[in-house]
Every structure is written in structure tokens, then in C-alpha cells.
Amino acid sequence: MKVLVINAGSSSIKYQLYGMPGAEVLAKGLVERIGEPTSRLVHSRGDDSAILEEAVANHEAAMELILRVLVQPGGTIEDLSEIEAVGHRVVHGGEEFTGSVIIDDRVLASIERFAELAPLHNPHNLVGIRAAMRKLAGTPQVACFDTAFHTSIPKVAHMYALPYELYERHRVRRYGFHGTSHRYVARRAAAMLGRDKYDLNAITCHLGNGCSIAAVRKGRSVDTSMGFTPLEGLVMGTRAGDFDPAILFYLADKGYDLARLNGLCNKKSGLLGISGVSNDMRTLEKHAEDGDERAKLAIEMFCYRVRKYIGAYSAVLDSVDAVVFTGGIGENSALVRELTCRDLAHLGIVLDPKANGQAGGRESAVSASESRVRVLVIPTNEEQAIARDAFELVGGKSEHGAKGRSVEYDRQER
Ligand code: ADP
Numbered sequence: 001m002k003v004l005v006i007n008a009g010s011s012s013i014k015y016q017l018y019g020m021p022g023a024e025v026l027a028k029g030l031v032e033r034i035g036e037p038t039s040r041l042v043h044s045r046g047d048d049s050a051i052l053e054e055a056v057a058n059h060e061a062a063m064e065l066i067l068r069v070l071v072q073p074g075g076t077i078e079d080l081s082e083i084e085a086v087g088h089r090v091v092h093g094g095e096e097f098t099g100s101v102i103i104d105d106r107v108l109a110s111i112e113r114f115a116e117l118a119p120l121h122n123p124h125n126l127v128g129i130r131a132a133m134r135k136l137a138g139t140p141q142v143a144c145f146d147t148a149f150h151t152s153i154p155k156v157a158h159m160y161a162l163p164y165e166l167y168e169r170h171r172v173r174r175y176g177f178h179g180t181s182h183r184y185v186a187r188r189a190a191a192m193l194g195r196d197k198y199d200l201n202a203i204t205c206h207l208g209n210g211c212s213i214a215a216v217r218k219g220r221s222v223d224t225s226m227g228f229t230p231l232e233g234l235v236m237g238t239r240a241g242d243f244d245p246a247i248l249f250y251l252a253d254k255g256y257d258l259a260r261l262n263g264l265c266n267k268k269s270g271l272l273g274i275s276g277v278s279n280d281m282r283t284l285e286k287h288a289e290d291g292d293e294r295a296k297l298a299i300e301m302f303c304y305r306v307r308k309y310i311g312a313y314s315a316v317l318d319s320v321d322a323v324v325f326t327g328g329i330g331e332n333s334a335l336v337r338e339l340t341c342r343d344l345a346h347l348g349i350v351l352d353p354k355a356n357g358q359a360g361g362r363e364s365a366v367s368a369s370e371s372r373v374r375v376l377v378i379p380t381n382e383e384q385a386i387a388r389d390a391f392e393l394v395g396g397k398s399e400h401g402a403k404g405r406s407v408e409y410d411r412q413e414r
Helices: 059-071 105-116 122-135 148-152 164-170 179-192 246-253 258-267 270-275 281-289 293-316 327-332 334-341 353-358 382-394 407-411
Strands: 002-008 013-019 024-032 040-045 048-053 083-090 141-145 202-207 211-217 220-224 322-326 374-377
Touching: 002 059, 002 122, 002 382, 013 059, 013 382, 024 059, 040 059, 059 122, 083 122, 083 382, 105 122, 122 141, 141 179, 141 382, 148 179, 148 220, 179 202, 179 211, 179 220, 179 322, 179 374, 179 382, 202 293, 202 327, 211 293, 220 293, 246 258, 270 281, 270 293, 281 293, 293 334, 322 327, 322 334, 327 334, 334 353, 334 374
Parallel strands: 002 083, 083 141, 202 322, 322 374
Antiparallel strands: 002 013, 013 024, 024 040, 040 048, 202 211, 211 220
16 A cells, blocks of 8 residues: 655645555655745655756645656556555644544644644645645545644643633643654654553653654653743754743843744744854754854753753653654764763663764664663654554554544543
8 A cells, every 4th residue: 555645844845655564665755945936846766866847836736746756657656546545744733633633624624723823834734735635536634743642741741830711711731743753763662672662661852953852651742842832842953942931021121022032032042043153963063073162052052951851751750761862963963962861870871882973873772781771763754654644544454443543542541
């Protein structure tokens, strides 16, 4: 069975075609700069890749182009009917979606309703879904939500200590994001350690441009650092993460308006704001090596914040079996893993410097033999997780037989 995975953003659509159940990537690519005259498609199949420069007016045209490339003579498939399911990444599923679902009118209406909570993402995800529904009419479409894995976070951790009516009236609470990634690496960690997926306590660190960390108890998320929006928590590429919100009132008093404050916290802070050089960890590592003090400070602050959360989540969990590093930085930066885990022996976390240096973005254990907690590097693969959910839902493989609901959906507790 072939499953097409779609990740639609504001001006791009990423796609991967999977052969299931083996999760073999048959083709993948990206249409970027949609709506601009310079739009293009980058398509790859095995070691071959091709770039098609062509004006793509909107998401509908982008979907058409993707499907055309997949079925072109000598292409990956002969006929579009070979695609038996489409899996879509959707950022916000509110409190409603605790797992992936087959999309129907009710699901579409809910995704639209949650656009209020994720105005930068859900509307684009929806456009992608609608375009795919029109171009592949009759093919089941599945939504996989970034928030779903975190719906198991108990009230004590997902509520803010703001007036309760803000939750009742406006649903102001912690939702968390990157859920598909945290779930994927938690499941992989269980497999690597030979444990059942519901028998693992882990702290999963997703460190990319956006960064979040999750406490996973017995396979379920019980806390995470991103909150009502992705701004809260760790230091990120351009987002501040945790800081005293009263700074905003103080700056408002000095004449900063809402739009400026928003841009400041989301686009001009984090690694970029501290270093003044870049939001990119690779660049900062080079600058730090050359003696740039602010680049060094940015890296140290980044790692310090992750350490703080590992400490907090060690307290939240009864015991910790594994700390997992994933995302572009988590998978690739030995320096970040080293600075983060330094002097954490009292929490049972000890790195093996050689294994850490050699991890090189592959699935590997990087903890020392005496480390009580296993430290793992696991490249994330959100697309594969989406493909598996779509396969499970559409291929009728659900353990519990609840039509249209995934296994993970049924195992989540409210
Ligand atoms: P996104 O959140 O946009 O998916 P990624 O997960 O790809 O981003 O992470 C991007 C980050 O990963 C960037 O800060 C980049 O510098 C960092 N990164 C990628 N490779 C390395 C590396 N070898 N060493 C250090 N940082 C790296």
C-alpha cells in the first residue's frame, strides 16, 4: 500500500511517498516559494533528484504538480489510484484530537476552528488538505496533529495559574507541539532498549530551529516545555523560550506595540538575539571556536536551559530510563549534548565522550556503561510516523478495531 505524506506550510508543501508496511521512501520532495514567480519543485527518488522551475500559483497548483511528477512516464507510480491514503501534518488539534484521525467534514470544521489557536499553521495545513481532497477525490485523508501526543498531560501540568475563567472561556492552557516527533523517538527508544512502548519513562529533547522537551511516563506525554504557543520553554533559534512576561508590560510602557513585541519574542530572540550573529547552531559553533564571546554565551544558555528542564522532568517522572536527543541540533551537535549532560551524574546521566563524538546523526547510545539513564541519539522521522498512522487507520490494522481511530488514540487517557 502506498501512502503520500503532506506537510503544507505558508509557501511550501513537503511530500514523501511511502511503501507500507515497510515504510520505504519511494520518492520525496518539496514545492517552495508557492505564489512567487520563482517557485520550484525539488523532487528526489533514491539517489536521483531533479529541480523543476515553474510558476506555481497556489497550493492547489502545487498539489497538481506533485501528483504530475509522481506519475510522469518513468515516474514512481503508474496511476494515482495506487495512492491509497494521504497523511497530513496538522499543527493544532486543540483538546479534541488525542490521536490521528480519518478526515471528514467534522474533522475539517474542527481544524478550521483551531486555526484561531494556530493562525500561522492550521490555515495552511487546511489548504493542503483541501487541495489533496480535490485532486485525489475518494482517497482517504488522515490528519496527524502536533498537539495530539500531549493531550495526555494532566491538568496539574497543562493549566496556567491564571484566572480559571481564561481556560473556560478561551481555552488558554498548555497544548505543546512537536508531539509527532516526541512520540516517534519515545517509541524508537523503547525499541532500542527492548522495552514495551508503554513501559518506558523518557525525557525527549527535540532540538531543531524550534525546540521542545517532553516528559514521557509509561509511553505517554505528562509534560512538555512548549505551551499555549511554541514560544514557551527552551531557548530556540529565534524564540526566547521562558522569560518573565512582565518584561512585555515594561516594554509596552516604553512604547513597544504588540506587533513589535510579538516579532521580538518569536523572530529576534533565542540564539539569534543573544549572539547577534545567527540562529543556526552550526554557525554559532564556528564563531564560538573563533572566540566570539556572545556566540559562546548563546550556546551555553541554550544548553543550560535544556539541563534545567532535564532536572525538572527528572523530578516529574518517578524514574528515568532514557534521555533522547533529536532534531537537527540534538542529532548532530556533540557539543550541545556534552554541555547539556555535563555534571548530571547525580541524576544518573553520564555521557561516553567517544560514543557522543561518533554518534554523527545515527541512532545510537551515547551514555557511559555506568550511566543509570541511557542517553540516546535518535534521528526524528515525523513523516514516517504520519505514514504509519495513515496506514494503520486506512489499512484497517487498528489493534482495537475502532474504525477511523488509531491505536495510539485509544491508548491515550484524557
Ligand atoms: P527545523 O526545526 O526547521 O526542522 P532542524 O531540525 O533541521 O530544523 O534543525 C536545524 C538546526 O540544526 C540548526 O540550528 C542547525 O545549525 C542545526 N544543525 C544541523 N546540523 C548540525 C551540526 N552538524 N552541528 C550542529 N548543529 C547542527
